[in-house]
Amino acid sequence: MVQVTAGEAIGRRPQFRPINVAARFAPVLFLVVLMIGFSILEPRFLTALNLFNVLRQVSIYGLLAIGMTFVILTAGIDLSIGSILAMAGLVAAMVAKGGLDNRFSVGDGSASLGLGWEFAALAAIGVGVAAGLVQGFAITRFKVPPFVVTLGGMSAFRGAALLFSGGGPVSGFDDAFVWWGQGKVGPVPVPVLIFVLFAVIAHITLSYTRYGRQIYAVGGNPEAARLAGLNVRKIILSVYVITGFFSGLGAFVLAARLNSAEAVAGTGFELTVIASVVIGGTSLFGGTGTIFGTVIGTVLIGVLLNGLVLLDVSAYVQQIIIGVIIVLAVAFDTFVKSRRRAL
Amino acid sequence: MSQPLLQMNGITKSFGGISALRSVDLRVDAGEVHALLGENGAGKSTLLKILSGAQLPDDGEVTFLGVKAAFNSPQDAQRCGIATIYQELTLVPGMSIAENIFLGREPGWANLVNWRRLVNQAKGLMARVGLEKDPLAPARDLSVAEQQLVEIARALSMRSKLIIMDEPTAALSNAEVDRLFDIVSGFKADGLSVIFVTHRLEEVMRVCDRFTILRDGRFVCDGNVADTSIDAIIHHMVGREITATQRRPAPAATDAVVLRVEHLSRRRGAEGLNAMALSDISLEVRRGEILGIAGLVGSGRTETARAIFGADPFDSGKVFIDGVLLHATSPQDAIRQGIGLVPEDRKQQALFLSLSIRANLTVAAHDRVSRLGVFIDSNAEDTLIAQYRKLLRIRMVGPEQIVSDLSGGNQQKVILARWLALGPKVLIVDEPTRGIDVGAKAEVHNLLFQMASTGIAIVVISSELPEVLAISDRIITMREGRVTGEVQADAASPEMLMALMTVDAVAA
Structure with missing residues (x-):
């Protein structure tokens, strides 16, 4: 064997570099700063009630963001999640209500002719998985870019949901169904538990x-x-099947929380969800990212929106702020990468 | 004596501490066809990039048309009269021939294109290069040879004084080569100069007036083609210094054939694959043997390896492992049958640069380090990594270190460990030491020897003749998708291999 040269460097560069550490913890730091800022500006912010409220609001985005993390890790994208969610939610509602004829039977739902929440949940997830399979197949077999396939899916599944529902909502489920969206275990809202479990x-x-x-x-x-x-x-x-799964699950939880499903549900969700994943540090170029980051990113967006609402910032301005933050997050990611290369 | 058209003096260039050119000189006179020669990695491409404005030299002087010049961009070089025609043609497929010729310089007023003038001027240039087509036909309908003519017409339209052609004949048929050479001869009469990069030495003898030879980033010699011979050129291209690489110790090869390839063939463009055609390739590798494949870039050596490995399809032929026919339609199949491939481009084809050594090393061997077939058993994984870290002397901080932080040699060891962990019967190593420093090179060679001594049949593909000669037991040479010779390594010389790799109608 060849003698190892004494004193040869183990790696060309040290493993721990400040910029890597900063990049890794940037979302957490940003979240902490944001929370401190809001609690100084607005005393109502830092209360258990409000924080659980934030978590409940973000939990459906969070479920979708978990699926989206898988897709983005493969350098893909799924724009169709909001539309799949609408379609799956309607199917779940119809399973629970026994068809469209009972769509307006409001009340505790005990009079409905449909099946139980178990079947509704399975139907929603089944629809989501099927939609994901179709899109995944188009992407892998026919080599259509994910952006295009899911852009098509975004339109097609929304259209299917509208066609299917005739445009109107389907509302009024039984208590057992609604518990999944509105119930609590101790002080913790059920959707939050579901989000944490799947995370x-x-x-x-x-x-x-x-x-x-x-x-x-x-x-x-x-x-x-x-x-x-x-x-x-x-x-x-498989990753498109996973986003489909989470779209279905999210549809069920959302329908339970609103006690209603409609074809326009989930409109624009894809943007918020992709923003959460990217802000959480997952690279749009694939290969790097964590679920922990995605959870932080999701909570961060929730806190931001909640704080802005408490501070009476207009909804229009909120959209602008979210947009700017997405671009900044990606710019930061790119900057860190280029620094790494330069080092 | 008239002053030369181009004079490059003392050109030096290094990339990240590795020097690519060391004080290289190049002189080209007006109206001459000049051959720039050298093995892969000799520095030809870097020199041309500097000349065409794609890169700036660290040191040295360029004098063009008697004026000191520094080309900051390709546009800069073009404006001064230097046009480059790359091996990968750069036409816009959806645009017409005429538009491609004048791309960015369309005749007309302001931003409006004067189509009549565009077509007429294009016609004139097309006649000069002998391209008989409708100037408004889209470039995508042209053959490779015709596209090349369009590029030459473009170069002429810029009133270039010097045209650089990087391996222009690599993709042409014999008739097309003849036509190209007629055009090039016509240039000489017009006082135009051409720098011609090729690996086909008989072409050099045919059309070139003078030549310059580079080796290992240094200027070796230049001279008149009429005063030299192919043998002399080969000698200057390879002449060296084999001592740098230590020879393989006593070969441990046995008689048991592990890998046998019979009549492997593939048409050009088969299955939409933009790869070299392969014709009738047969080879055998025995247990414990190291077979070297020598060939220039584009000779089909990498394509052969990829076809055997199931990474690319082939039209006909058979691959046997231990006498059993292998039906590999994907690398997954080939790996299951005991074949491993260390690809030529470590960063693009082998490494997950953003991931840890752990993720890189065990990616193919998850079967060995998993529980219930689902979960990664990190203890088993740690043991495996520690084992190969020691065996291959991988210098690293720990399994979580990002693989891009390692030196080239250690990265290559991680890839070798990836395959060793699978216990392969056959390991194909394409360019085992590309971009690796000298010390690590010897280590990688020793590792290959060790692997062979454990009974693995090894195929080594390399552009470096001394490497092939030193580490192989037996060598086959390839050229243009065919096997052109087979020799025992101890009976071979670099000159002999170079001749088999570059010259038609070999006598071996």
Whole structure:
């Protein structure tokens, strides 16, 4: 064997660099600063009631953002989640209500002819998964870019939901159904529990399973992943099924929270959700990102919107602020990457 | 004596501490066709990039038309009269021939294009290069040779004094090559000069007046083509210094054939693949043997490896592993049958640069480090990484270190470990030491020897002849998608291999 040269550097660069640490904790820092700022400006902000309120508001975005994290890790995008959510929510509502004829039977829902919430939830998730399969298939078999496929899906699934519902809402479910959106366990709203549960499952999947590793590999370098023997197509297909799953689950929880489902539900969700994921540090170029980051990003957007509402900032200005923050987050990500390369 | 058209003196350029050119000189006279020669990595591309304005030299002087010049951009060089025709043609497929010729310089007033003048001027230029087509036909309908003519017409339209052609004949048929050479000869009469980069030495003898040879980023010699021979040129291209690489110790090869490839062929453009055609490639590798494949870039050596590995499809032929027919339609299949491939471009094709050493090293071996087939067993993974870290002497901080922080040599070791962890029967290593410093090179070579001694059949593809000669037991040479020769490494010389790799009608 060749002698190892004494004193040869172990790596060309030290492992821990301030810029990496800053990049990693930037979303958390930003969240903390934001919370301190709001609590100084507005005493109503830092109360348990308000904070749980924020969490309940973000939990549906959060569920969708978990799915979106998988997609963005593979350098893909899913613009159709809001439309799938609307479609899945309507199907769930109809399963619970026994069809469109009973759409206006308001009340506790005990008089409805439909099936229980279990079937409604399964139907919503089933619709979401099916929609994800169709899109994933188009992306992997026909090699249509995800942006295009899901842009098409965004329009088509929304159209299907409108067609299907005749435009109007379907409302009034039984108590057991509504509990999933409005109930509480102790002080904690049920949607928050669902969000936390799936965040944990997703985190374990990405960090501790083969499948999770393969997602990072495919997102980091698809060609290298293929040459290392991974089934890249199957993995890419799967992440769109996952966003479909979470769109279905989110649809069910949203319908329960609003005690209603309608074809225009979830409009614009994709932007907020993609913003949460990106602000949480997941790179749109694939390969880097965490569920923890996505949770922070989701809460951050929720806190921001809540604080702005409490401060009486107009809804229009809120949209502008969100837009600017998305661009800044990506600019920051790009800046950190270029610094790394330059170092 | 008249002054030269172009004089480059002492051109020096390095990239991140690795020097690509060391004080290189190049002189081109008016009206001559000048061959720029050298092995892959000799520095030709870097020199041309400096000349065409794509890169600035660290040091040295360029004098063009008697004036000191510094080209800050390709536009700059073009304005001064230097046009470059790259191997990858750069036409806009949806635009017409005429528009492509005058792209960005359309005749007309302000931003309005004068179509009649555009077409007429294009016609004149097309006649000069012998392209008989409708000037308004879209570029996408043209053959490669015709697209090249459009590029030449574009160069002429800029009133260039010097046209650089980077391997212009690589993708042409014999008749097309003849036509190109007729045009080039016509340039000489007009006082135009051409710098011609090619690996086909017989073409150099045919059309070039003078030549310059580079080796390892240094100027070797220049001279008149009429005063030299192919043998002499080959000698200057390879002549060296084999001592830098240590020879393979006593080969441990046995008689058991592990990998056998029979009559592997693929048409050009098969399955929409933009890759070299392969014709009738047969080879065998035995247990514990290192087979070297020597060939220039574009000779089909990488394509052969990828086809065997299932990364690209092929039309006909068979691949056997231990005598069993392999039906690999994906790398996944090939890996299952015991083949590994270390691809030529480490960063693009092998590494996950943003991920940890852990993720990079075990990506193909998840079967070995998982529980219930689902969860990663991080203890098993740590053990595996520690084992290969020690065995391959990977110098790293720890498994969580990001792989892009490692040196090239250590990155390559991580890739080798990735395959070793699978216990392959055959390992194909494409350019094992590209971009690796000398010390790490010897280490990688030793690792290959060790792997061979454990019984793995190894195929090494390399552009560096000394490397192929030193580490192989047996060598096959390739040129234009064919196997052109086979020799025992101890009976081979660099000159002999270079001849097999570059000259038609070989006598071997």
